[in-house]
Amino acid sequence: MDPDTPEEWFKLAFDAEDPEEKIEYFSLILECRDLDPELWSNEAIALVWNNKGIALSFLGMEEEALECFKRSVDLNKSDIDVWCNMGVVMFNTGRYEEAIKCYNRVLTIDPGNEHAWVNKGDIFELMGKHNDAIDCYSKVHKEIELDNKFAVVWHKKGLSYFGLGKYEDAIKCFTKVLKIDPEHLDAIENLKTAMARTKKMNDEMKYKSTSCL
Known part of the structure; x- marks a missing residue:
């Protein structure tokens, strides 16, 4: 696999243990302008945004993580994992009512x-x-x-x-x-x-x- 392709960056990001390294590879994918549409559907790109958000959250960068999760659900509104991740960030930042809304969204999809x-x-x-x-x-x-x-x-x-x-x-x-x-x-x-x-x-x-x- 070409080490300079989005597919390899995706693999390297998942294999990386350092959150900053994960963020670097996920960012390369998201900044790439010639993604193969057959491989990189909206759901796949949403997954990248979600995982970048998780890595940012791990570093305590909650607001940056939240922006990633929002970008993810814009592309795939039925991903309950992302809504849960958003709920956690909302909770951690004291936005309890918004966190409840996130979990309500999850429960609408999966009661x-x-x-x-x-x-x-x-x-x-x-x-x-x-x-x-x-x-x-x-x-x-x-x-x-x-x-x-x-x-x-x-x-x-x-x-x-x-x-x-x-x-x-x-x-x-x-x-x-x-x-x-x-x-x-x-x-x-x-x-x-x-x-x-x-x-x-x-x-x-x-x-x-x-x-x-």
Whole structure:
């Protein structure tokens, strides 16, 4: 393969470990004026923009990465990976509502996309919208799937219930986490705290009932 062709630059970019080197090769492709249209469709060029954006994001160049992702979706609006990447950048730069819009776009294309549901839930949780977060996390699992990725989601859901003061629901979630991963330290500690809060609430209720007699 000719080392000075876009096809070879593409291969070199993927093989490179240095993000700056990746960016250099992807830029050469994007600046090339005589790309073979049979090899370089809009979808292929969109892929290059996306991967250049990923490399820029890795270097902390979020705004430059975002411009690449936008160029990518202009060429291929159905690529959910790019919309997810845009969502991550929007989240990292504090643009939560825009990040949610990106994940909504993903879910329009792929309603069952777990990555989008979890990330959207995380944003809602960060914004203090615990009920919305719970709704998102609930899309990822049905009951108790024996997989560590589901343990993570059950734990997130438990924290959302905890934020609402629904400690008994939080206990159920943390318990599910520990059925999947018995050594999940955060779940162990959060379960203890939720149980202590529940006991305190119950004791207060009993005291109020007694004092009313």
